[in-house]
Amino acid sequence: MEIMSHIDWHPALADPSKQRQVKPRTTGKTMVIDKGLGLRAFEDLLQASANHIDIIKIGFGTSVLYPKHILQEKIKLAKKANVQIMPGGTFLEAAVLQHKQDHFFEMVHQLGFTSIEVSDGTIELSPQLRKDLILKGMEYQLQVFTEYGKKCWGSSIEIEACVQTIQQDIEHGAEMVTIEGRESGVGVGIYDENGDCKQSELQELLNQVPSTDLIMWETPLKSQQVQLIKQIGADINLGNIAPTDILSLEALRRGLRSDTLQMFE
């Protein structure tokens, strides 16, 4: 761990039980949402912080908006840095809407993506089709992340359905299930119209889910990252993190920022 060589004195590292896992991690993963980084910015991101990034999501359907060779280069760079990379769930939803999922899988495979997101944030997806998409992804040797929750304003999560979905998706082969938080983090899923966690929903979900390792929390806002880290722990899986926030988030996880400094006292 050359990266740590100059910080062996740090509190969060002094107690081995508080150390963060190194990659490939089984939990405490961080997923970045990339809304259009160019090649140099992408190289910057990986060079400065690949150790703290597990997955990069090429947001929404933006994959098709890059010149093809730029997207291919980004995918290559991510893989070289041991970072998983996938297109956004809306991209697959658009394909499903047009009954073009075969084209989708073929394209994802050809481009070299390592993972996909199966979601029904905007469209309806029958349990059977959801299962088929997961299995199809695995057939192509892709890591499958699924998502629970609708993207529309004011939508919340139904705990029972959510827990059931998590169990089924995992059973069918999914890595973990993302809880919808959008890119804004406001008025959707477990967040109220101010972006604060709805405590009763969250508590009930935590009570019923077999393991929080199965969940990736979309936490675009810093306040949400702080709240969930304090409430559940530093090693939860967090998604939809802005590229500019990667080191700040890792600092939060390690008690290297005011909000969580006292956690490691």
Add this chain to the structure above:
Amino acid sequence: MEIMSHIDWHPALADPSKQRQVKPRTTGKTMVIDKGLGLRAFEDLLQASANHIDIIKIGFGTSVLYPKHILQEKIKLAKKANVQIMPGGTFLEAAVLQHKQDHFFEMVHQLGFTSIEVSDGTIELSPQLRKDLILKGMEYQLQVFTEYGKKCWGSSIEIEACVQTIQQDIEHGAEMVTIEGRESGVGVGIYDENGDCKQSELQELLNQVPSTDLIMWETPLKSQQVQLIKQIGADINLGNIAPTDILSLEALRRGLRSDTLQMFE
């Protein structure tokens, strides 16, 4: 259209009437506001998304704050990528305030800018001087964008004066007229103090203006982009877009993001 080669299956492209024009577009233009990108970030922006950018505005009076050779290089790169480039309107306003507009045009010409913005967001501009500035720009072979609206908090637009200004500016040679939205998008022009569109003003403007192709809507906030795209159409001209939002906006225009996915069903 090499860039599209891997997305021939997409719904928004299946129906030719829904395809986006390629550059040089007559409508559906996107104008980026650049508040200080360095050379590598600027190259990134053009390399990854020049196909989706029509104009870059070097925001406010920041043009004079760069080392000269850096600004010149940016202008050169933009032109090479077939992107128009202009200084912000406040820059010309500062010059007018000091009766130095001749120096302004000389400098803009020497630096190689392709376009200018003629505005009176902060200063007062007589109709005669406004016309003179447009004509002077055209004399220098510059594309002229004009702007309607004051930048001060709580200012709104007067529909009749706005429509009349649009007609006159176009008659004098302007490309199109920008509706002030500032860089914040809040409490100015057609936006209320929450950044929402004031529907009555907007509707009246839409009723009276000869063609929305003549208007560029400053929509710095995503919610504003979504609202106007849904209400007027995917091919409206949108300005003051942050460089980080270019691909997200293009995804919105093409139904590749949740908010507009159903538009193309």
Add this chain to the structure above:
Amino acid sequence: MEIMSHIDWHPALADPSKQRQVKPRTTGKTMVIDKGLGLRAFEDLLQASANHIDIIKIGFGTSVLYPKHILQEKIKLAKKANVQIMPGGTFLEAAVLQHKQDHFFEMVHQLGFTSIEVSDGTIELSPQLRKDLILKGMEYQLQVFTEYGKKCWGSSIEIEACVQTIQQDIEHGAEMVTIEGRESGVGVGIYDENGDCKQSELQELLNQVPSTDLIMWETPLKSQQVQLIKQIGADINLGNIAPTDILSLEALRRGLRSDTLQMFE
């Protein structure tokens, strides 16, 4: 001043008394907060705007999260561009919390940082320890910035204690004292829960402090930059500025943006 060669006509420069000092400035300094820029973005920042940056702060405890050679390269680049560079105050607080301040100074020295920030935003610091840390920094030939104010939500500043702290810290050798504004600028220090300046606190502070040159105001929000520039002057010291806002802020200082254009009329 090659950088100014093409703007000799500008109002803010016509009157020498209104010109901004060039580096090394005695006042009107700008401090950037860097939350994780990669090497290319860092080079961009310096190349495009080093003339307008006096200090770069590697935010919070993120210093330890970079691969060591990347951090060393950033420090080298900053120094070459005549920009001071320091780790965030929370980093030293974490060390103090573990009684590892000696390791901290050794590490800061070895890495080549030019400056440090001594703060007690999260932990408690006795006046004696505060003094010792300042003196220790100076022993290592480091510029010492101190900070006044707690980071917790709703905390405000006590004027008398603040003025006394400023006087003592300066007496002990500190360069200047930062007034806490966090990275958010909301609900802390002189800012209320909307990020607006609390006028009575601000006025009292201005009345009692010997010179505003001794203060660095953390103003992450544009509204705060505008308000303090209008109220105190263009040449105040401003901190926690986002890298993307450097040229915008400099434009504000020089009357090259709508909000302050009329200041220089």
